[in-house]
Amino acid sequence: NAGVTQTPKFRVLKTGQSMTLLCAQDMNHEYMYWYRQDPGMGLRLIHYSVGEGTTAKGEVPDGYNVSRLKKQNFLLGLESAAPSQTSVYFCASSYYSGGVGYTFGSGTRLTVV
């Protein structure tokens, strides 16, 4: 089925460890986004990409890096995980900018201990 696939779905990290979250979409969307969702905070934009080879900072980019080497993939990296990065991470993609046509992945629940 066409859509946005996030891997992994769950992960527990120790403080200081690194990891990469993968987002893959097969809808030929130009725009891709990484959000984090915390209780009582709503979804907040971490980084986004408006096309292959481009990335830009969102609202809460510190502690994260991203890459968009291929159009269908958007990677979110944590170089040195901190407990404050415990959250649910959502990837989304859209054909054009904006909310209509946004497709969200099913989320990655990350716990940093």
Added chain:
Amino acid sequence: EDKVVQSPLSLVVHEGDTVTLNCSYEVTNFRSLLWYKQEKKAPTFLFMLTSSGIEKKSGRLSSILDKKELFSILNITATQTGDSAVYLCVLRYTGANSKLTFGKGITLSVRP
């Protein structure tokens, strides 16, 4: 300071009730206001509102935007247990990359 404020934060109703979910915002330079429903996982799109006073309707759900008073409401009539979810109000700004700003969401619980 929050730019999108949703109220109430949570709500418990019984099946068959009608609910009104509120969203107020502070900015004026936005392209559209969106409503999403989030159950266990990813948010799913409900409505996009761009013009003031025009109601969007889908089954038991309807929504309207008031650009003068800077708010939107989402109505759900004859609620069902399947309506239990978090409802997100989202602003889509103008600009080439028109990012989204999410409200904190309203948790609706519909009891049998």
